[in-house]
Amino acid sequence: MRLLENIVTLRKKIDAIDEKLVLLLKDRMYLCKCIGAIKGKNGLAVKDHHREDEVYLHAMAKALESGLDPQKVEAIFKDIIALGVFVQGAE
Secondary structure (H helix, E strand, C coil): CHHHHHHHHHHHHHHHHHHHHHHHHHHHHHHHHHHHHHHHHCCCCCCCHHHHHHHHHHHHHHHHHCCCCHHHHHHHHHHHHHHHHHHHCCC
């Protein structure tokens, strides 16, 4: 019984982290939308491959420092970037 209680407790902690992740994504998408508006008013392209590469490299470096698989973190960030591009209106 104690084992099951430990799993339930740990899963509740994971759920709380997941909620924070969603809120952080919401904040990130708001900023992407703001950037998209600025780009639109100034005739700039939504896609910025140089910036995307910077984000991937930074995320992968932080992953490595944290003991996470950099390629897995890069894959997650590819989805996050794709969502940001969508929010900016490029898809």
